[in-house]
Amino acid sequence: MKLLPKLLGVLVAAFIAAPLFIVVPMSFSTAPSLEFPPPGYWLGYYAAYFTDERWTQPTINSLIIAFGTMALTMLLVTPATFAVVRHRFFGRGLANLMLTMPMAMPHIVLAIGYYSYLGDLRLTQTHLGVIIAHTALSVPVAFLILSANLKGFDRNLERAAMSLGATPLRTFWHVTLPVLRPGFAISALFAFIQSFDETVVAIFISGRESETLPRKMFESIRMQADPVISVVSTLLFAAVALVILAPVVWKAVRKRPNRDCARGGTPAAKDAAPQDVNPCAPSRVQLEA
Amino acid sequence: MSEDVEKAADGGACALPRRSVLKLAAGAAGVMAMPAIISSARAAEVLYVNTWGGSWEKAASKHLFEPFTKETGVEIRTVSPVSFAKLAAQVRSGVYEFDVTTLGGGDIVRANAAKIIEPVTGSPLASGLWKNAVFENGVSSHAFSTLIAYRKDRLTNGGPQNWADFWNRKDFPGARSLQRYGARVLPLALMADGVPKEKLYPLDTDRAFRALDRIKPDLRVWWTQGQQSQQLLRDGEVDMIGIWHGRALELIDQGHPIGISWNQAQIDRAYWVVSKNTPRREIAWKFIQSAVQPERLAGFCREALYGPLNPSAFDFIPKEEADRMPTGPQNYPLAVEQNVEDFGDNLQKVTQRFEQWIAT
Amino acid sequence: MLSVLNRGAAAPGALKPWLLLLPLVLFLCAFFLVPLGQVALMSVTEPEFGLGNYAHLTSDSLYLQVFINTFLTALGVALCCLLLGYPLAYLMAQSSPRVAALLMLLVTMSFWTSFLVRTYAWMVLLGNNGPITAALAFLGWNPPPHLLFTRLSSTLAMVHILIPYMVMSLYSVMKRIDPALLRAAESLGARPWSVFRQVYLPLSAPGMVNGATLVFMICLGFYVTPVLLGSPQEQMVAGLIGTQIEEFLDFGQASAMAMVLLASTMIVLTVYHRRFGLDRLWG
Numbered sequence: 059m060k061l062l063p064k065l066l067g068v069l070v071a072a073f074i075a076a077p078l079f080i081v082v083p084m085s086f087s088t089a090p091s092l093e094f095p096p097p098g099y100w101l102g103y104y105a106a107y108f109t110d111e112r113w114t115q116p117t118i119n120s121l122i123i124a125f126g127t128m129a130l131t132m133l134l135v136t137p138a139t140f141a142v143v144r145h146r147f148f149g150r151g152l153a154n155l156m157l158t159m160p161m162a163m164p165h166i167v168l169a170i171g172y173y174s175y176l177g178d179l180r181l182t183q184t185h186l187g188v189i190i191a192h193t194a195l196s197v198p199v200a201f202l203i204l205s206a207n208l209k210g211f212d213r214n215l216e217r218a219a220m221s222l223g224a225t226p227l228r229t230f231w232h233v234t235l236p237v238l239r240p241g242f243a244i245s246a247l248f249a250f251i252q253s254f255d256e257t258v259v260a261i262f263i264s265g266r267e268s269e270t271l272p273r274k275m276f277e278s279i280r281m282q283a284d285p286v287i288s289v290v291s292t293l294l295f296a297a298v299a300l301v302i303l304a305p306v307v308w309k310a311v312r313k314r315p316n317r318d319c320a321r322g323g324t325p326a327a328k329d330a331a332p333q334d335v336n337p338c339a340p341s342r343v344q345l346e347a
Numbered sequence: 348m349s350e351d352v353e354k355a356a357d358g359g360a361c362a363l364p365r366r367s368v369l370k371l372a373a374g375a376a377g378v379m380a381m382p383a384i385i386s387s388a389r390a391a392e393v394l395y396v397n398t399w400g401g402s403w404e405k406a407a408s409k410h411l412f413e414p415f416t417k418e419t420g421v422e423i424r425t426v427s428p429v430s431f432a433k434l435a436a437q438v439r440s441g442v443y444e445f446d447v448t449t450l451g452g453g454d455i456v457r458a459n460a461a462k463i464i465e466p467v468t469g470s471p472l473a474s475g476l477w478k479n480a481v482f483e484n485g486v487s488s489h490a491f492s493t494l495i496a497y498r499k500d501r502l503t504n505g506g507p508q509n510w511a512d513f514w515n516r517k518d519f520p521g522a523r524s525l526q527r528y529g530a531r532v533l534p535l536a537l538m539a540d541g542v543p544k545e546k547l548y549p550l551d552t553d554r555a556f557r558a559l560d561r562i563k564p565d566l567r568v569w570w571t572q573g574q575q576s577q578q579l580l581r582d583g584e585v586d587m588i589g590i591w592h593g594r595a596l597e598l599i600d601q602g603h604p605i606g607i608s609w610n611q612a613q614i615d616r617a618y619w620v621v622s623k624n625t626p627r628r629e630i631a632w633k634f635i636q637s638a639v640q641p642e643r644l645a646g647f648c649r650e651a652l653y654g655p656l657n658p659s660a661f662d663f664i665p666k667e668e669a670d671r672m673p674t675g676p677q678n679y680p681l682a683v684e685q686n687v688e689d690f691g692d693n694l695q696k697v698t699q700r701f702e703q704w705i706a707t
Numbered sequence: 708m709l710s711v712l713n714r715g716a717a718a719p720g721a722l723k724p725w726l727l728l729l730p731l732v733l734f735l736c737a738f739f740l741v742p743l744g745q746v747a748l749m750s751v752t753e754p755e756f757g758l759g760n761y762a763h764l765t766s767d768s769l770y771l772q773v774f775i776n777t778f779l780t781a782l783g784v785a786l787c788c789l790l791l792g793y794p795l796a797y798l799m800a801q802s803s804p805r806v807a808a809l810l811m812l813l814v815t816m817s818f819w820t821s822f823l824v825r826t827y828a829w830m831v832l833l834g835n836n837g838p839i840t841a842a843l844a845f846l847g848w849n850p851p852p853h854l855l856f857t858r859l860s861s862t863l864a865m866v867h868i869l870i871p872y873m874v875m876s877l878y879s880v881m882k883r884i885d886p887a888l889l890r891a892a893e894s895l896g897a898r899p900w901s902v903f904r905q906v907y908l909p910l911s912a913p914g915m916v917n918g919a920t921l922v923f924m925i926c927l928g929f930y931v932t933p934v935l936l937g938s939p940q941e942q943m944v945a946g947l948i949g950t951q952i953e954e955f956l957d958f959g960q961a962s963a964m965a966m967v968l969l970a971s972t973m974i975v976l977t978v979y980h981r982r983f984g985l986d987r988l989w990g
Contacts, residue, residue: 067798070791074817076827078866084831088834091582091710130877134731141727153728160739162976164928171742173748174958178438184985194739197731255821258930258945261754262952265969266395266426266444275823281400281428282574289825301566302812333826342976432953439956501850522853527939568856569939583835584855700836702954706942 063329081295084288107289116274119185120254123270125198126189128246135245139204154285161198165258168195172261183265191263192253199252201243207241248300355377355434360505387560392421394630397434397448400427402597407494410646411638418637421630426609430460437622438463446625447471447634450485451688453530453581457694458485465621476639477657485618486635489653490642492673492682493531494612496580496595497587499604507587508608514539514562521586523562524579527569527696529701530694532559533681535589538611544683549691556704569705580605591650612682616656649673746962754957760963768966770947777943778971780862780933781926785865785919788873793870793911793916795870796877800884811878814958819870819936826932828854833936862935868926868932880914913983920979944968 081096085103108115121297135157142153170190173182181187215237219229235242241309257272264270271290279286365539396412398404405426412423412460431454437443458464461631467473467481473585480487495513497506507513514536525532533555534547536663541558542551567585570576578588581603591611598605619635621628637643641655645663648655654674655661661669669675687694708906725732752761764770795814799807817825831837833854844851854860884907892902930945938944942950944964953959 063794064798064801066794067796069796071813073791074867074870075794075813077825077832078817078820080831080960081824081828085692089836091578092831092837093582093836094831094838095836117866134734137727138731141724145724147724148723148884153732156732160735162924163743164945164968164972164973166928166930168739168946169744170749170952170958170965172959173744173952175742175745177436177442180440182440182441183444190738194735197735206932225929242468249820257821257823266424272823274819277428278829278933279823279830279872280575281572282578283827287827288831291821291827294821294824298816302815306812317757335943337847342979432956435956563940567853567938584853652869699955702950703767703961705939707769707772707940707949 073079079294081288081291084285084294087285087288090285105287107286107293113274113286113290116269119264120266120271122185123188123192123268124250124254126185128250130189130193131200132147132242132246133206134193135197135200136242139201139208142201143205145210149297157201158198160194165195165256169262170260172259182263183267185268188260188264188268188270189253191259192256194248194250195259196249197257199248203245203248204238204241207238207245211237218291228324245280264337277280351587361592362534363420368530385466390418392423392630394423394447394627395443395445396423396425396634397429397445398427399429399573400450401577402571405649406647410643414643415634415637417634419630421632421634431641434458434622435461435463441624443627445624445697446622446627448620448622449488450620451528451531451615451617452482452685453528453615453622453690453694455483455618456687456690457698459485460695461625464625465625465628465631465703466556470621471629472632472636475636480639480657482541482616482618485620486639487656488613488619489637489648489651489655490615490616490672490674491653492592492609492612492614492633492678493526493535493589494592494595494607494609494673496585496598496605497592498580498583501583501586501604502606506606506608509611510535510539511541513560513587513589515564516550516562517585521565521588522584523565524568524569524576525566525589526576527571527702527705530687530690531615531685532589532701533697534685536610538683544611547683548686548689552692552697552700556700559704570651582600596652609673609678611676612673613685614654614679614682615685617653732905745926746965748962749958750966753962754956763949764963764967773942773944774967776910776941778857778926779939780865780930780943781929782921784862784869784926785923787862788870788922789919790878792870793915796874796881796914799874799878800881807882814862814871814874817867818875819981822868823931826864826867826935829860829867829936833860833863855936857938858941861933861941864927864932864936865929865960869922872921872925876918876921877911877914880917881911884910916979917984920975924975927972927975930969 083096083099084094086099086101086251087093088098088100088102089096138153138157142150142157149157168272176182176191178185179187211234215233216229219233220226224232228322255272256270259274260270260273261276264273275290278287284342360587396407398407398640404427408425412425416423421574422557425490429448431450433444434448435458437445450464455464464484467484467486472481475607476486495507495510497519498521499506502519504518507515507519512519525535531549533552536555537547537550538544540554564615568579569581570590571595576588577594577598579585579593580588580590581598592607592609595605595607599607619638621631621635625631629636638646638647639657641659642663644655644657645660647653648660649664651669653673655664672678676690690697751758753760753805778900795810799810802810802943832839835853835855840851840854881904885988888910889902892906893899897905929943930949933941934946934949936945945968948961948964948968951957953963976985
């Protein structure tokens with residue numbers, strides 16, 4: 059009786075894994091189109107990806123936009139999170155709602171809005187326009203992660219530092235910031251990925267000059283299922299695997315007990331970080347896709 | 348990009364700074380500064396041309412873009428895919444993704460009515476073209492046809508030879524695809540329904556939609572881009588397709604088991620147009636003027652297998668090659684010409700209705 | 708500024724938190740609320756002032772059909788995710804920490820992989836020259852069916868893309884179920900099936916509701932996968948909105964549909980919020 063559900067579970071795991079791994083052999087395939095198993099193997103499409111400006115330029119654009127989004131998001135979200143978590147004030151609930159609202163929006167709705175609004179501002183087809191749109195979409199994720207970290211922060215640490223004569227500035231710089239660093243890092247990482255993966259809004263507002271990688275992939279799949287897509291897919295998948303596995307491996311090397319999932323951070327920070335925040339859990343709703 | 352190419356592109360002298368710029372960009376530190384660098388690297392005059400990609404773009408690059416760049420120093424950058432809405436949107440927003448594009452007969456009527464293309468009157472091209480070169484403010488370039496192509500490995504009984512066969516689900520079972528373009532699909536439906544080609548126009552739209560209803564279950568995909576139509580047929584996602592002749596011939600030349608029929612091939616014309624109010628309109632007209640020059644147009648048409656609409660271009664085309672063109676002496680009598688002037692219904696309305704019909 | 712950050716709670720008055728919030732609130736007003744408002748505005752002003760676009764939505768059977776199709780698809784995807792996600796989450800909850808961690812790693816990896824990548828992978832899998840078609844042909848289905856550009860292909864891909872949400876929601880609830888409860892039930896003579904049905908299933912229900920709500924909501928607004936993999940006759944709302952803009956530049960009609968889509972999403976959220984509280988959904 060217990061075997062059947064478990065067997066089903068294994069099957070589902072295979073269902074999840076298969077599509078992820080199939081892009082890897084595809085990327086080495088010689089087939090000019092969709093064909094599996096590959097008729098032969100070579101690195102030609104990798105060469106094509108790295109030398110074709112029509113692929114490298116969107117990649118660079120996506121990086122610029124994701125870094126820009128990350129910086130702008132953190133700049134805006136950090137003070138706001140301190141305000142919401144550490145203060146009780148009139149309108150706090152409203153602020154909370156506003157900061158998480160972009161999360162619940164179907165992206166297609168915002169895409170129309172940005173298409174027409176940023177068009178009026180002459181910001182479509184610019185990096186800045188996409189950064190602005192992506193920042194609005196990244197705010198909720200960054201805010202939720204950072205506020206969860208901040209809630210778990212032991213304020214006695216700050217009080218101790220202050221009572222020992224540290225100025226508020228030194229306290230923030232030497233106590234608050236180091237302890238919250240993993241929270242910041244994860245928050246920033248999420249903002250980065252949110253932007254790097256965002257497709258729908260980018261399809262509508264990132265034009266010729268600021269075309270992002272997801273938009274290029276989307277157009278490419280729609281036009282002709284270009285085999286270079288499998289190269290990009292493999293590279294993206296490898297990047298994800300690297301980001302997720304690196305901390306796990308690192309932890310294993312340091313002989314610390316395995317956690318459910320990867321979390322970058324210093325050991326000291328781990329005690330300060332709240333237990334209920336698992337960065338890989340669906341602590342986010344993105345009505346994108 | 349390899350270093351040689353770069354050097355060639357930059358003319359040697361400024362190759363070094365650009366290369367170091369590219370290296371810098373590879374580092375995360377330089378990433379933020381890229382937009383400024385890119386725009387300065389592209390300071391030279393540039394014209395953005397909207398293309399159909401694939402073999403179309405290859406032929407255009409060789410015969411139309413490169414000679415133009417050599418002659419004028421204007422760099423041509425291409426933008427895909429072709430989109431009527433983008434043409435309209437960029438006029439509305441004032442941010443231009445491309446300056447020049449080609450439109451088919453149906454779209455050019457729509458575009459001219461919506462005033463989203465530059466008038467030819469007042470342009471340098473107003474005089475000096477051949478007779479009837481200009482239609483609805485577009486400059487005629489080449490003819491292409493939509494014909495029937497099918498997988499010989501799936502349809503072993505000879506395949507559909509006319510649109511009535513294409514509509515015959517019993518004798519020719521299998522998945523089908525047509526272009527998502529009402530103005531081109533409706534006449535096909537009428538021919539399939541038995542309307543003789545000289546009586547097609549003005550179109551009986553209601554009858555066309557009724558005919559379309561009959562094969563709807565088999566129309567699995569509506570293609571929008573030339574390369575997509577090739578992929579569908581090459582991968583066998585569909586068994587028969589209404590496809591542009593050049594795309595089908597290319598697949599046959601590559602050795603795929605594809606059969607075609609020139610019978611009832613539907614000829615449409617492509618016109619060069621300039622996006623309304625683009626800041627680069629003067630270069631745009633200059634480009635179009637050079638693109639319809641007989642010798643260049645002939646080169647383009649020979650490679651991409653189109654029928655040149657500039658009559659002088661035939662001086663540069665060997666007779667046997669003309670046979671593979673839709674306007675060639677062998678194929679033209681079999682073909683049906685699009686007649687957008689006497690279409691029979693408002694094109695915008697037909698397009699709307701067609702999209703709705705697809706979705707339901 | 709920094710002293711404000713730190714001394715916050717002790718500070719009197721409501722001005723300081725608002726000062727800290729000001730940049731972000733201004734930003735969101737300018738670049739979130741205004742564009743959103745513009746969509747609402749366009750829905751009643753383009754091409755002319757009035758409710759014409761909404762009237763059109765109700766009078767034309769196309770829109771009704773697309774909305775119904777979208778809801779049914781979202782419902783189906785949520786159901787499939789639940790049926791498939793449940794055994795996997797159960798397996799994770801019952802396995803040793805090591806196996807559970809490994810499975811969680813897989814789910815996480817899938818979750819993080821761009822859905823364009825996953826959509827493309829399904830194109831490969833279901834394509835005419837793909838392994839699944841080949842397998843069907845091998846099993847004697849000749850000629851093998853076309854799988855791409857059907858309801859099946861887009862549904863499968865969407866289930867695959869959204870199942871991590873479901874598994875994570877379920878697992879976070881299941882791992883908190885006290886095994887002692889199950890043992891107690893067993894020791895009282897309940898058979899395994901009734902232990903599962905009467906004890907485990909009700910205890911894991913919150914995870915099911917969370918996961919299903921998330922999946923349903925995300926699926927309602929799905930654009931990329933149905934557009935790339937789906938059948939043209941079974942469009943979803945987001946795809947139709949895209950067509951309205953890309954083909955016709957009909958901002959008014961597209962905006963009206965977007966507003967209805969937005970309202971549907973908000974209704975789901977509100978119902979959830981009334982019953983369970985939104986905090987739980989965000990996890």
